[in-house]
Amino acid sequence: MNPNRRFKDEIYEQFSRIGKAVSSPKRLELLDILCQGERTVEKLAKETALTIANTSQHLQVLKNSRLVEQEKQGLYVVYRPAPMVCDFLFSMRNVAENRIAEIEQIKKRFLEGKKGMEPMDREALLSRLETEDITLLDVRPAEEFRAGHINGALSVPLNELEFMLANLPKDQEIVAYCRGPYCVLSVQAVELLNQRGFNAVRLEEGVQDWKRMGLSLSTGK
Amino acid sequence: MNPNRRFKDEIYEQFSRIGKAVSSPKRLELLDILCQGERTVEKLAKETALTIANTSQHLQVLKNSRLVEQEKQGLYVVYRPAPMVCDFLFSMRNVAENRIAEIEQIKKRFLEGKKGMEPMDREALLSRLETEDITLLDVRPAEEFRAGHINGALSVPLNELEFMLANLPKDQEIVAYCRGPYCVLSVQAVELLNQRGFNAVRLEEGVQDWKRMGLSLSTGK
DNA sequence: CTATTATTCAAGAAAATAATTGAATAATAG
């Protein structure tokens, strides 16, 4: 074969390794979760509803295309996104959201009939947060809250929410957020709160989106 | 199935349409070419060394994942990258180049033993261009030159280069560029020039890279 | 050393994808 052709074939073959890695819905979900913070195989399997073996295999694929890194920690193997990967994923999500109309439809259909799901105005939210006019809940697992959360947010993991209701105000609007538009924790939280007579709305943006918009996060307790 | 799980599955299924589109080396090459400017199926087939039917099928895949747009012009169908797609591709190439060591190896092996292939210092190039110390050749097809080229470059398409040699200086360094690091036009040009006793080097960056670095381009003749 | 737990490996079945081929369409020129 022509060496020029051969060169191009070899080069694009390599580029396609990245494409193949992100051509599976499951692997995209795994990467998305990893961009929220490192995880063990077990946790990833649980969050994605895959079998452990299948999760492990997908992670091998991601590792072979250099999109994730792994580290053995005792009995566990912890996976992490490789540098640049979350930015790349963001760019991909951007294209998808702008070009693929079905995404908006699916979102709309899922949120249909649920109260408090309208997109919020960020400016309004920020100013109301400052005047303490609203209560902002971070409903992700406590560990993720510790790793970084929106300034002024309260950590109330979804599975503890039920037991924290007594401490929440009935006369003030409650805003719940989680990992982003495709995370359902805040959706469930808002549903529960509204059922119990609170006035709750969802902030669609997640911590990473918040960060990406140049807004500051806090860490720790 | 749990509606939350169903929602995620549906969403990531949609995201993966983008990934599937860029999981084939041939489609990546097609997209790369399209980011240089719109093309007919025929031209794309020729540039990628694919059959027309195969090219057409790949283009259908890209169209279905909304990464390209098409327009019928008489007997021809012209394809164009959709908005944002070239930026996404750039981000993907970035990840690949940084994470996949094989790419650098393949490049090195291909350029091995060829004269004038060392990366150039951009600053030095710019200042030498201003003092007219070097001759800058754009060896892409004339049409692409017209659509946009580096300020001060001369249009000498590779297949015309042989007949233009008499007009080129023997006492001055000649710098040739084309579409970028994976385009071989400038490589061939530099080889030919050096064989014929000129002092030629290759500028690895292509027009799009140049543009992306914030440097200005000219259009027209 | 043995049992337990997290992860990976290996093999097989089902599904999806890529390239090839020849035929079908659509636009235009004569």
Add this chain to the structure above:
DNA sequence: CTATTATTCAATTATTTTCTTGAATAATAG
């Protein structure tokens, strides 16, 4: 209307990918 040309379609084959299952490995606790 007929011939030509660019493109797409449809069917087939070969290849890859995904998921499942059960077994193998590796680290640790007792």
